[in-house]
Amino acid sequence: MLVAAETEKKGKIGVLIEDHFDQTEFHMFNDYFPKQGYEVEYITHLWGQDSLSFGGNPDDGDYNVAHVTVEKEVNDVSLDDYVGFICIGAYAMDRLRYQVNVKPGQKNNAPAVAFLRKAMAKEDLKLGTICHSLWLFCADKDLLAGRKVTCAHNIISDVENTGAEVIYDNDVTADLVVDGDLISGKHPGVTQEFMEKFIEEIEK
Known part of the structure; x- marks a missing residue:
């Protein structure tokens, strides 16, 4: 858990995380949000354990991988x-979709999906x-149906198949999209702008 600097404490931001999280976002969240007065708390499904430790994806061949212990x-x-709440990027959220038991026609019952x-x-x-x-x-397609979002180019089809509208900027997806309570960013290269917009929306 990362605690906000001893200035004005404005609240807590929960970040859902699992293995193979994006390191750029991880480091920038840990630096920026506490400086703005917000505590950052990492959240996951612990599978009955008191805590679990996760590692990030290597960045640009750098294998000095960041780790976080979540309780x-x-x-x-x-x-x-x-x-x-923020869902961190890279492959962590795919891991949080995992459900032990599945049945035809049953909605995804993974704890993180139920939480969403x-x-x-x-x-x-x-x-x-x-x-x-x-x-x-x-x-769960009902979570995104009719919503306006942006995302990595790799998952455009996944997102559009839920009935969401992916917003484009010429021949690429938009950097940032705000649709009511949902703020989406294209990729880690827009993390700074994403964080600033997220705080702006919180403080409206």
Whole structure:
């Protein structure tokens, strides 16, 4: 857990995470949000453990991989304790979609997906995604149907298959899209702009 600097404490931002998270976003979240007065707390499904440790994806051949130990179980999250939640990029959100038991026609019952259903139903709670992290939302098409978003080019088809509208800027996806309580960023290269917009939306 990373605690905001001892200035004005404005609230807590929860970040959903698993193995193979994006290191750029991880480092920038840890630096920027506390400086703005917000505590960052990492959240995952702990599979009955007290804590789990995860590693990031190597960046540009750099194998000095960042690690984080998470103690907050997604099933135990109280939405009222947070001002917003972010799904971190890279492959972490694909891992959080995993469900042990599946049946034909049954909605995805992974704890993180069930959590998103509750979070999206709560009025005025801000949710943020970057790059591949819309994968978690794609586990239940009802979460994105009719919403305007942006994402990594790799997952455009996954997102559009939910009924979401991917916003384009000429021949690429848009850098940032705000659709009500949902703030989406294209890829880690727009992390700074994404964080600034996320705080702006929270503080409106």
